[in-house]
Amino acid sequence: MTLTIIVVVVALAVPLLLITLRGQAAGSKVLENPAEHIRSVDVEAFCNLVDPDEEEFLRLHLRPADFRRIQRERLRAAAEYVSCAAHNAAILLRLADAGRHSSDPATAEAAQKLVDNALRLRLYALHAIPRLYLGMILPGSRISPDRIADGYEQMTRMVVMLGCLRYPTRGVSAAL
Amino acid sequence: MTVSLILWYYLWVAPKVLQVILLGGMVRRGLHRQFPMFFLYTGLQVVQTGVLLAISWTHFGFGGEYFRAYSATRAVSAALRFGIIHELFSHFFRRYPLLIGTGRSVLRGATIALLLVAVGGAAFAPGNSSNFLFNVTYTLDRVATILQSGLLISLFVFSRYFVLSWRNQAFGIALGLGILASVELPMSVARLYGLVSSTVFDFVIMGTYHCCVLIWIFYLALPERRPRQTLNPPPEHNLDVWNRELERLLQR
Secondary structure, eight states, X not given: OHHXXXXXXXXXXXXXXXXXXXXXXXXHHHHHSHHHHOOOOOHHHHHHHTOHHHHHHHHHHSOHHHHHHHHHXXXXXXXXXXXXXXXXXXXXXXXXXXXXXXXXXXXXXHXXXXXXXXXXXXXXHHHXXXXXXXXXXXXXXXXXXXXXXXXXXXXXXXXXXXXXXXXXXXXXXXXX | OOHHHHHHHHHHHHHHHHHHHXXXXXXXXXXXXXXXXXXXXXXXXXXXXXXXXXXXXXXXXXXXXXXXXXXXXXXXXXXHHHHHHHHHHHHHHHHOGGGHHHHHHHHHHHHHHHHHHHHHHHHHSOXXXXXXXXXXXXXXXXXXHHHHHHHHXXXXXXXXXXXXXXXXXXXXHHHHHHHHHHHHHHHHHHHHTTSSOHHHHHHHHHHHHHHHXXXXXXXXXXXXXXXXXXXXXXXXXXXXXXXXXXXXXXXX
């Protein structure tokens, strides 16, 4: 009977997924005013949160119980930053995807680069977020902050460039 | 001829007639080159029905010969449906080459996990017929449907996470296959446990298939949706924009 339940649940999940995901993937509402949906990301604060030297400093100057509590908080905040960066990347992906078909080669190239950067960032977020949560349980699990920070900077640069190429980024670069 | 028999023949033959139209439409729009597996699947469905119909009209009727041919055609169809799912993944890989590695890992991982679940489920499922061929055919069918449903879910989750845009045709193909797999799966389990008769099973599956063919025709007939962006009118003070953006960059 368990098999039946599993199978039925899986079977019902397919059309539901198909319909809901199609609607969400379109994301037309987000594209109407993308700047409103952008979440603020402080890259420097993020780098600080996952800096091993900072962690070492806190370890040396705090009691073990306090250090563990604060480190958990820091990692939770870092995960939140990565999540916001991935969310912004998703919006930029939608925005840039259309630009890849632009008749202007410079716009098409910049949009393609933005798509690649945003995909890279989401890919990295997929690895980084579980590792940050794992770090809360098992101290010592680290992520490389450079990849997120550099990825985010590159993405922002491409949005600025697209804005300058008169591509309708609709105030997104200012919100990033 | 009873009404249910007429309906039964209608549901058997009508989708295949529609699929002939679908094949013609695909060739006319050049879609057979973009979705060769789906084209092959559609073509073979038409041929298979022709063969099965011919067998059923001979002295063999719906006996052993018919069921052997039916089992063989089911196996070919299942294999081709896997090909279509692979084709849909490839559709994304072509448009987003950066995701080839990740996408292949997702596809491989999902296939292995689903295969284990499906084979495990099949091993513990009861056989509801003394006929070995019946049992093997239905069991393999269930394994294939579980795999296909799972792979389609993986495909949609993958495209959702990476915010990948679907082309109309690819989405229509996936939608049709998804609906078909999601109806086939509970129905085959219901039949396995004796909750529905084979007649009800046939009607539901054939009716669903008919709907799926209509979905495929609808989506494949749609014009390709190009993401459109209207360009803003040129800013009056271009230098101001450049300066503002450069200042923002320098502040970072």
